[in-house]
Amino acid sequence: MRFELEHTVGASRERAGTLTTDHGKINTPVFMPVGTLGNVKALTNRDLDEANAQIILGNTYHLNNRPGMEIMKMAGGLHKFMNFERNILTDSGGFQVFSLAQLTKIKDEGVHFQSHVDGTRFFFTPESVIDIQRVIGSDIMMVLDECSHYPVGHEAAEKAVKRTSYWAKRSIEHFRNTEPLYGHDQTVFAIAQGSVYKDLRQRSCNELAELDFEGYAIGGVSVGEPPEMIPEIAAVCTDILPQDKPRYLMGVGTPSDILNCISVGVDMFDCVMPTRNARNGTVFTKNGKIILKGAKVKDDFTPIDPECECYTCRNYSKAYIRHLFNSGEKLAGQLATIHNIYFYIWLTNESRNAIINNIFDRFKRSILVNY
Amino acid sequence: MRFELEHTVGASRERAGTLTTDHGKINTPVFMPVGTLGNVKALTNRDLDEANAQIILGNTYHLNNRPGMEIMKMAGGLHKFMNFERNILTDSGGFQVFSLAQLTKIKDEGVHFQSHVDGTRFFFTPESVIDIQRVIGSDIMMVLDECSHYPVGHEAAEKAVKRTSYWAKRSIEHFRNTEPLYGHDQTVFAIAQGSVYKDLRQRSCNELAELDFEGYAIGGVSVGEPPEMIPEIAAVCTDILPQDKPRYLMGVGTPSDILNCISVGVDMFDCVMPTRNARNGTVFTKNGKIILKGAKVKDDFTPIDPECECYTCRNYSKAYIRHLFNSGEKLAGQLATIHNIYFYIWLTNESRNAIINNIFDRFKRSILVNY
Numbered sequence: 001m002r003f004e005l006e007h008t009v010g011a012s013r014e015r016a017g018t019l020t021t022d023h024g025k026i027n028t029p030v031f032m033p034v035g036t037l038g039n040v041k042a043l044t045n046r047d048l049d050e051a052n053a054q055i056i057l058g059n060t061y062h063l064n065n066r067p068g069m070e071i072m073k074m075a076g077g078l079h080k081f082m083n084f085e086r087n088i089l090t091d092s093g094g095f096q097v098f099s100l101a102q103l104t105k106i107k108d109e110g111v112h113f114q115s116h117v118d119g120t121r122f123f124f125t126p127e128s129v130i131d132i133q134r135v136i137g138s139d140i141m142m143v144l145d146e147c148s149h150y151p152v153g154h155e156a157a158e159k160a161v162k163r164t165s166y167w168a169k170r171s172i173e174h175f176r177n178t179e180p181l182y183g184h185d186q187t188v189f190a191i192a193q194g195s196v197y198k199d200l201r202q203r204s205c206n207e208l209a210e211l212d213f214e215g216y217a218i219g220g221v222s223v224g225e226p227p228e229m230i231p232e233i234a235a236v237c238t239d240i241l242p243q244d245k246p247r248y249l250m251g252v253g254t255p256s257d258i259l260n261c262i263s264v265g266v267d268m269f270d271c272v273m274p275t276r277n278a279r280n281g282t283v284f285t286k287n288g289k290i291i292l293k294g295a296k297v298k299d300d301f302t303p304i305d306p307e308c309e310c311y312t313c314r315n316y317s318k319a320y321i322r323h324l325f326n327s328g329e330k331l332a333g334q335l336a337t338i339h340n341i342y343f344y345i346w347l348t349n350e351s352r353n354a355i356i357n358n359i360f361d362r363f364k365r366s367i368l369v370n371y
Numbered sequence: 372m373r374f375e376l377e378h379t380v381g382a383s384r385e386r387a388g389t390l391t392t393d394h395g396k397i398n399t400p401v402f403m404p405v406g407t408l409g410n411v412k413a414l415t416n417r418d419l420d421e422a423n424a425q426i427i428l429g430n431t432y433h434l435n436n437r438p439g440m441e442i443m444k445m446a447g448g449l450h451k452f453m454n455f456e457r458n459i460l461t462d463s464g465g466f467q468v469f470s471l472a473q474l475t476k477i478k479d480e481g482v483h484f485q486s487h488v489d490g491t492r493f494f495f496t497p498e499s500v501i502d503i504q505r506v507i508g509s510d511i512m513m514v515l516d517e518c519s520h521y522p523v524g525h526e527a528a529e530k531a532v533k534r535t536s537y538w539a540k541r542s543i544e545h546f547r548n549t550e551p552l553y554g555h556d557q558t559v560f561a562i563a564q565g566s567v568y569k570d571l572r573q574r575s576c577n578e579l580a581e582l583d584f585e586g587y588a589i590g591g592v593s594v595g596e597p598p599e600m601i602p603e604i605a606a607v608c609t610d611i612l613p614q615d616k617p618r619y620l621m622g623v624g625t626p627s628d629i630l631n632c633i634s635v636g637v638d639m640f641d642c643v644m645p646t647r648n649a650r651n652g653t654v655f656t657k658n659g660k661i662i663l664k665g666a667k668v669k670d671d672f673t674p675i676d677p678e679c680e681c682y683t684c685r686n687y688s689k690a691y692i693r694h695l696f697n698s699g700e701k702l703a704g705q706l707a708t709i710h711n712i713y714f715y716i717w718l719t720n721e722s723r724n725a726i727i728n729n730i731f732d733r734f735k736r737s738i739l740v741n742y
Contacts, residue, residue: 037694037695037698037700038691038694038695039695039700039702041700041701041702042701042702042705043702044682044686044702044705044706045686046682046686062698066694066697066698067669067690067694067697071669071670071690071694074670074672075672075688075690075691081688081690081691081694082687082691083686083687083688083691298438298442299442299445301445301446311415311417315415315416315417315454316453316454317446317452317454319438319442319446319452320409320446320452320453320454323408323409323437323438323442323452324408324409324410326437326438327408327433327437327438329408329410329412330412330413330701330704330705331410331412331413331414331415333701334413334415334701334705335415
């Protein structure tokens with residue numbers, strides 16, 4: 001993997017870069033659609049192409065449950081399994097083990113848990129999570145981390161930071177001692193923890209920075225803390241994380257969160273918000289949110305955003321999509337998802353263009369005023 | 372509307388024709404995907420284009436409930452509302468009034484019923500159903516008919532035939548006294564009833580044939596009678612219905628039903644089977660049905676049908692779609708629906724080519740052997 005910064009403004013400020021892997025270029029800042037189980041909910045690969053998705057997410061915990069690594073290996077990895085030729089990043093499953101799995105028991109060695117799907121017992125270690133991601137074949141793997149709940153006391157958060165650093169060390173060693181399986185390179189990113197505590201975030205970032213990963217994520221945000229803390233936490237981390245490495249803020253966020261965190265030097269984002277909200281009838285535009293189920297749009301025969309070039313906006317009206325939602329037709333969620341993913345990727349891509357043209361603040365304000 | 376028979380083999384046998392309306396040509400035999408509420412479930416218009424759908428169905432009863440005719444009129448009709456530029460046929464809602472609505476009370480004047488959605492009281496008459504379809508703007512409208520349940524005694528079935536003829540007469544008169552609203556021509560088809568009684572089917576067809584409609588449907592089949600009766604009933608009707616008019620067998624059926632009914636001179640078909648079965652994980656191919664949820668395909672990385680040219684078969688494997696079904700991902704149903712609709716249209720289109728080349732029997736046998 002290569003990361004080149006093309007444009008920076010000061011030390012820890014917004015930046016435009018390019019990340020290059022064997023599956024192609026990723027222009028940053030970038031939004032990565034979430035494809036937990038090997039598909040971005042309701043979207044075909046063609047929809048992803050048309051949204052200009054350069055990278056999508058998969059999830060180690062979920063893919064390990066279903067289809068399982070035996071099928072994944074026979075398929076030749078996730079790219080082939082889902083026939084997706086661009087980049088895939090896989091989350092380690094750390095977050096899911098702590099939020100979704102049952103009877104989770106955490107030790108320094110690793111995490112025991114039972115699958116939420118069928119109760120199967122698993123034991124994840126920093127090493128096994130790398131091994132699983134080797135089988136998945138993701139371009140960017142994530143280390144196993146310990147993600148604290150919110151709220152959490154300083155002592156417990158510190159323990160999680162310590163263990164996350166210890167696991168990160170084992171992860172990078174195991175990564176260096178293993179090989180990709182499918183002929184394309186893989187890399188691994190570390191994940192900083194520390195909850196809302198500045199000193200712990202700093203400690204976590206410092207400890208991880210020493211391990212010389214190719215990229216760094218900021219984890220444990222958007223887990224219930226006040227939303228205004230998100231860019232603050234991100235800023236604490238980006239102050240310390242290496243300038244020449246990509247920074248990925250996990251699970252964030254609203255259009256405002258994304259813009260505010262680009263401002264403090266974050267390069268990569270993922271969030272279920274555009275897909276989940278789409279299925280519930282809320283779409284995002286540069287002019288604000290629209291509730292598609294609402295009576296307000298029942299006779300509005302214009303597109304969600306007349307200037308948007310997504311398939312949905314080029315072909316369908318708000319009144320039609322509202323009718324589909326109110327009739328329980330699944331096509332409604334599909335069309336709204338196509339739009340929302342297109343918009344989120346447009347948002348980060350326009351941010352990138354604005355950064356390169358030194359007008360990011362103006363662009364950001366033009367969006368924030370509507371949110 | 373024009374209907375030209377291009378190829379016939381004997382009196383009541385398989386035939387290839389072309390139906391032309393202001394929204395383009397329809398090559399017959401034709402399968403019409405069902406788009407009850409103004410969308411074919413899970414398919415975009417692009418999917419319909421790629422499946423070569425020349426005509427789709429809408430439903431008067433359902434569209435009258437939602438979005439309602441006020442919105443429909445403001446939209447400029449269903450073509451504009453759903454942005455579909457090819458042909459639309461609307462069922463009259465007769466079937467739904469008798470199968471779905473509540474507190475249905477039938478009189479010679481019309482049918483009182485309550486919407487199954489919200490209990491709203493409606494009164495459908497042969498005339499009002501034409502008026503509604505004028506607002507929908509469907510290229511082919513259907514008359515209000517009385518559809519008998521199965522089983523039904525001869526006396527009750529005869530009463531329904533009588534009333535259906537009486538209503539058909541009122542329908543065609545009202546049709547002739549009203550005008551299309553959106554600048555394109557509309558036509559109306561009659562619907563023959565008579566349940567499983569040969570004499571009643573003959574009577575119904577004779578009475579309707581006298582009214583000189585531009586097309587005729589065979590209704591009240593596939594409502595619970597033994598499946599082998601379907602082509603028998605169809606044959607009784609096609610023996611009597613005018614040779615130079617299109618014949619539409621409503622709600623039929625399996626690939627075998629369709630082929631067997633093409634054999635007795637049916638030109639048009641619709642059925643929810645390809646869409647509904649797709650959502651449940653069953654797909655149809657020229658080599659038979661495949662249960663995509665089954666363990667048999669869990670490591671089958673080939674397409675549903677390697678020779679099929681639909682988007683799904685060009686891009687995804689059975690093992691991948693099985694994984695999506697077993698993970699509860701909606702994309703599974705979308706991909707299966709894309710395939711099934713493509714297959715059903717392929718089936719009628721290949722039948723047409725086979726008829727023109729005088730090899731229909733051979734083609735039919737090559738499919739039936741797998742069903």
